[in-house]
Amino acid sequence: MASRADNIASNMSLANFSKATELKKRIWFTIGALIVFRFLSFVPLPGVNPLILGSLYDTARGGILDLFNTFSGGSLERMSLIALGVMPYITASIVIQLAASLHPALAALKKEGATGRQKLNQYTRYGTVFLTAVQGWFLASGLESFGAASGMQAVVDPGIMFRIGAVISLIGGTMFLLWLGEQITSRGIGNGVSLIIMAGIVAQFPTFTANLFEGGRSGSISPVIIIGFIVMVVVLILFICFMERAQRRLLIQYPKRASARGMMQADRSHLPLKLNTAGVIPPIFASSLLLLPLTISQFAGNSIDPNTTMGGFINSLNFYLQHGQPIYMTLYAAGIIFFCFFYTAVVFNPEETAENLKKNGGFIPGIRPGKRTADYLDYVLTRVTVVGAIYLTLVCVIPEYMIAQTGIPLFLGGTSLLIVVNVTVDTISQIQSHLLAHQYGDLIKKAKLKGRLR
Known part of the structure; x- marks a missing residue:
């Protein structure tokens, strides 16, 4: 009966889509913002020769750069203003969230509600600027020597001014993407940052499909x-x-409550615990942490003599942490598992949930309210998260390992599919929620109108 009612409500909501003016405005705004994101991915950094850079990048394909290039929608390949994408912001978010769990002062800010969250968001933005500046400096330094062995120069006029200009441009591009994502979240549909990452992955689908069938031909x-x-x-x-x-x-x-007929009835409901409470956050966080040092080492390695100790260390690091290598896959899987438990603990607090149930008179049958309920919720959530972590690890690691072994170009691995499917499902759910809210709003207006006529 419940599923039939849900289907009827869904059909009625879709039928009223043409009347949902506010929803259509939100969808058009989201589409427009994503188009702006795609346009920016084709604007090169000042002082970079795009033609020579494209030729040099083709010779350096493979490894971790392809994964970074996929998440940025091809921006790294073209070395555009948004070449770093939103990855510095994600890395800064990881650092701030970890610090908020360990540092008492930040933990107190987290408990202050909207004001505390606003302060933590401000710290995250500062961290984003710092990480973008560091990555941008090494990126610019690597570009100056990128292709020197082949006699090609991707940078028109190398020097300190190019590096400073590149860092400022990359900071501006990343912060603009961050602002664009916030605008999508508030004025559009879905989570803005997740949609930007998904748009970058989807933009690579035509290239991937063409390469796949060209390889078959x-x-x-x-x-x-x-x-x-x-x-x-x-x-x-x-x-x-x-x-x-x-x-x-x-x-x-x-507890039992008196009904309209004077009978005592006990209300029942369910507390749903998702198998994957953390969503796409664990693979994105794990990828971001691996991409930060590897991007720096790969581009910095171009300007360091490989015969020196430092040059040999960087080359060994880049080799053993290439995509498909056992060490990279092990670190990636460990990062996914860690962030599954960490982010689940951030978004779901068993003590707070148990306290809210106790205040409202609710209880789990056979479990005493209060601390016993919190312990039971933590017990169940931990075991559910174990299954979710195994599921995420298998989906993200095994397909990408198979792709690396078969030599198929890395554009559509398990991580990319997980992000695309998860963000699409979440966005569709938000669209359905807006449609249902619009439908119920129309019903309330009609009921008020009938009441006035009477």
Whole structure:
């Protein structure tokens, strides 16, 4: 009965889409903001020759740079103003959230409500500027020597002024993306930062598809591998959709209350605990932490003599942490598992939930309200998170390891699919919520109108 009612409500909501003027404005605003993001990805840094840079990047394809390039929508390949994307912001968010869990002063700010969150967001922006400046400096330094061995120069006029100009441009591009994401969240549909990352990944789909079928036509990729890859993508999408909707429902019972007929009835409801409470945050955070040092080391390695101790260390680091290497996959899996538990602990507080249930008179049958309920919620949530962490690790690591072994260009790994599917499902859910709210608003207006006529 519940699923039938949900289907009827969904059909009624879709039927009223043409009447939802506010929702259409939000969708058009989101589309417009994403178009601006795509335009910016084609604006090169001042002082960079895009043609020579494209030729040099083709010779350096593979490894971690392809993953970074995918998340930035090809901006790194073109060395645009938004070449670093929103990754510095994500890394700064990780640092601030970890600090808020460990430092008493930041933990106190976190408990102050909207004012404390605003202060933490301000610290996150400061951290974003700092990390963008550091990455931008090494990026500019690496660009100056990028291609020196082949006699090609990607930078028109190398020097301190180019580095300063590149750092300022990259800071401006990243902060503009951050502002654009906030505007999408407040005035559009969905989470702005997640949508920007998803748009960058989706923008690479045509290139990936063309390369895949071109490889099949030329014989460099076996038709069996292409068919197997397509089947794997379809199965992964279905599996991700199933797991993202999976939840553990805890029965919540409330005291008996008098009904309209004078009978005493006990109210019951359910507390849903999602199998993947953290969503796409763990793979994005884990990727961001790996991308920060590796991007610096790869571009800094171009300006350091490989025969020196430092040059040899950087080359070894870049080799062992290439995409598909066991050490990289191990660190990536460990990061996903860590952030699954960390972010779940951030967004769900068992003590606070147990206290709210106690205030409202609710309890879990067989569990005493208060501390016992909090311990039980923590017990269940920990075991649910274990399953969610295993699911995320398998989805993100195994397909990308297979892609690295088969030699298919890295554009559509498990991480990319997870982000695209998860953000799409979340955005569609928000659209349906807006449609239902609009529908109920119309019903309330009609009821008030009928009441006045009577």
